[in-house]
Amino acid sequence: MAAAQEIVEREGSGALSMRRVAEAVGAAPMSIYRHVRDKDELLVLVMDRVVLDLPRPELPDDPRARLLAVLTWQHDELAARPWIVDVLVKGDLMAPSILWLLEEIYSAWQACGLTLAQAAEANRIVWGFLVGDLVQRAERARPEGRAPRQVSVPAAVDPAAYPTLAALHGYWTAPGRGDSFAGDLAALVDALIARAV
Structure with missing residues (x-):
């Protein structure tokens, strides 16, 4: 092993x-x-x-804060081990030692007011978001000094041809734009809780 x-x-x-x-x-x-x-x-x-x-995280009592803490812990631990993300997205493998985490996640969703069925749906949506972020992080390596094309192409559009994209120039070029996981996760969790209750 x-x-x-x-x-x-x-x-x-x-x-x-x-x-x-x-x-x-x-x-x-x-x-x-x-x-x-x-x-x-x-x-x-x-x-x-x-x-x-892995040491288990200390989790707050507040259901929303608990949910965000456990999801963030999951994200951070997977981000540190991209090979596990690769295994998880390619098949149906799961380590039995992760069952405590799933229990924490689903019970936190329920403590936020979701039914068990709603918790399952909400977590499926969050899992897709989380994995998408992790896969993008793993693939972001690029040659030093080269701007990512997903930023440089829309940031340099002709305003006459693409006025909406041109109006977003500041968004495309904002420093730190790529590291918004925590805020995005909170917004997604809040939207799923609000939708279900």
Whole structure:
């Protein structure tokens, strides 16, 4: 498991294979199958190991604040481990050690006034937002000094052809525009709570 964890942390989940783990521990690839069924089981075991080692956050009593705290913790811990995000978005794998987090999230939604069905829907929406942010963060690496095209293209539009986009020039070029996760999460949570109650 330590060898598998080292591989995924260094090179990403796509680099993990039974052969790579076997080479890392000086064994034959087939001998790894005596311990785990397949790569998916190995990934679950590694994720479980990682989650078990994480300190749980202290959570406030206020339901909304509790929800934001636990969702932010989830986001931050996943942002620190992009390989886990990659595993989660590619399949249906989940570490059993994360069940406490799901319990906290769904019960916090309910404490905010949502029914269990509404909590499930709200969390599905927030999960999509959270994963989208994490995937974008992981993919943002670009050559030094090059402006991101998603900013430079709309920021330089012809105002005669695209007056609405041109009017947003200040938005496109604002410093720190790309790091709005906390505010966006709060707005989304507030909208979902207001919609459901």
